[in-house]
Amino acid sequence: MIVDERFVTYINSLNSGNTALLNEIEAEALRTDVPVIRKETQACLKLLLALKQPQRILEVGTAVGFSAILMKTYNPAQCTITTIENYDKRIPLARENFRRAGMENDIALVEGDAADVLEHMEGTYDMVFMDAAKGQYLHFLPQVLRLLRHGGMLVSDNVLQDGDIIESRYAVIRRNRTIHRRMRSYLYELTHHEQLVTAVLPVGDGITVSSKI
DSSP states (O other): OOSOHHHHHHHHHTOOOOOHHHHHHHHHHHHTTOOOOOHHHHHHHHHHHHHHOOSEEEEEOOTTSHHHHHHHHHOSSOOEEEEEEOOTTTHHHHHHHHHHTTOTTTEEEEESOHHHHHHTOOSOEEEEEEOSOGGGHHHHHHHHHHHEEEEEEEEEESOSGGGGGGSOGGGSOGGGHHHHHHHHHHHHHHHHOTTEEEEEEOSTTOEEEEEEO
């Protein structure tokens, strides 16, 4: 927990909520231990969508499709979303959820390792939502920046690792040390990259919001 749990509980109590279908998909995901973006992150993402109104969105990491459906639902602008997923067991669930939402024609799911998929993608995107394997964010970044248009927005989730990011690598569980090191490098790169203006926000499990200049 990054922010005091009482603050989070209070902030979430003010949340106006989601559609019935999104609530259903979220509950199904949580019952089967599939991670979905946290309530605070959902609220922040809705705000960013309202401000930016992106017409072309790229998502790295689909899971069961919850965040893609949320972005399509709460974006005031008409948009298409391309989302990338590599985990075979989740792909059919995501496709079914897109069908349930009536969004199968607006959300394109690309199967495969994001590192390979991104390298072969063309065109530009107004917004990229990074929510895949945390240890790979830094590896994905060059191709993501290539695909992000000037003035576009990159949002990265789970960057503060429940507060572990501020700890010494030796205070982190051994199996998490590589991810810890790579995420610190990713945050440094985002905040020092000449093409980006970035804010690191203690929202949910930590997000970054970057604008490409």
